[in-house]
Amino acid sequence: MPIPAHPRTTSDQFTHRFSSTRRGARLARLLVLQQLDEWGFPYRSEPSDLITAIVAELAANAVTHGRVPGRDFEVQLTRTVTALRVEVTDTRTEDRPPIDGTPVTPPPDSETGRGLLLVAGLAARWGVAERRGPGKTVWAEIDLTCGRT
Numbered sequence: 001m002p003i004p005a006h007p008r009t010t011s012d013q014f015t016h017r018f019s020s021t022r023r024g025a026r027l028a029r030l031l032v033l034q035q036l037d038e039w040g041f042p043y044r045s046e047p048s049d050l051i052t053a054i055v056a057e058l059a060a061n062a063v064t065h066g067r068v069p070g071r072d073f074e075v076q077l078t079r080t081v082t083a084l085r086v087e088v089t090d091t092r093t094e095d096r097p098p099i100d101g102t103p104v105t106p107p108p109d110s111e112t113g114r115g116l117l118l119v120a121g122l123a124a125r126w127g128v129a130e131r132r133g134p135g136k137t138v139w140a141e142i143d144l145t146c147g148r149t
Contacts, residue, residue, distance in 0.1 A: 012039060012077075012078070012079040013076065013077065013078050013079070014032070014035045014075075014076065014077040015074065015075070015076040015077075016028070016031060016074070016075055017072040017073070017074045018059070018072055018073055018074070018075065019072055020062065020063045020066070020067040020068070020069075020071060020072060020073050020090070021063060022063060024059075024063060024072070024073070025056070025059035025060050025062070025063045028055060028059040028073075028075045029052055029055055029056045029059060031075075032051070032052060032055045032075065032077060033048065033052050035077060036048045036051055036052070036077075039079060047142075047144075050122055050142065051077075051084060051086065051142060053118070053122060054086050054119055054122055054123060054140050054142070055075060055086055055088070057115040057116070057118055057119050058075075058086065058088035058115075058119065058138050058140065059073070059075065059088055060115060061088070061115055061116070061138065062088050062089075062090040062138075065092070066090025066091070066092040066135070066136070067090070067092065068090070068091045068092050068134075068135075071090075071091040073088060073089060073090040073091075074087075074088070074089040075087070075088055076088075076089070079144075080144075081144070081145075082143065082144055082145045083124070083141050083142060083143055083144055083145075084141070084142045084144060085139060085140070085141045085142075086123075086139060086140045086141075086142075087129075087137050087138070087139045088137065088138050088139075089131055089135060089136070089137040089138075090135050090136065091133070091134045091135035092134070092135055092136075093134055093135060093136065116138075119138075119140050122140070122142075123140035123141060123142055124141050124142055124143045125140070125141045126138070126139060126140040126141070127139055
């Protein structure tokens, strides 16, 4: 599917905070889906499904592993002419994903632990960044200029 033309500006941004609950993670996915549609990535299109899957995994990780009671997590999308960057920030500093961008493969009989492997497989690039204050930001980028989104 062709990538929609990028009108108006060189960068568009969407930022929203959500409660660190399963309901918050679901709402994050739904609002990102709506924002993508507004940016020209129609519902159920390949780019929309790809980006939404990444957001769903990172938001689920934020509420499962990054949850601090009483603190929200934040989702930010930044769209430029060449890429779309997803950032999910939580306030927990422990249980940090590997900074070198290599997710740990869980044992074969494990029922969890494959989310970052999925993100690594879907995104062109991903990583973990420090943030001002407690916590971390896990980010992923999707190229918009090549044949694959």
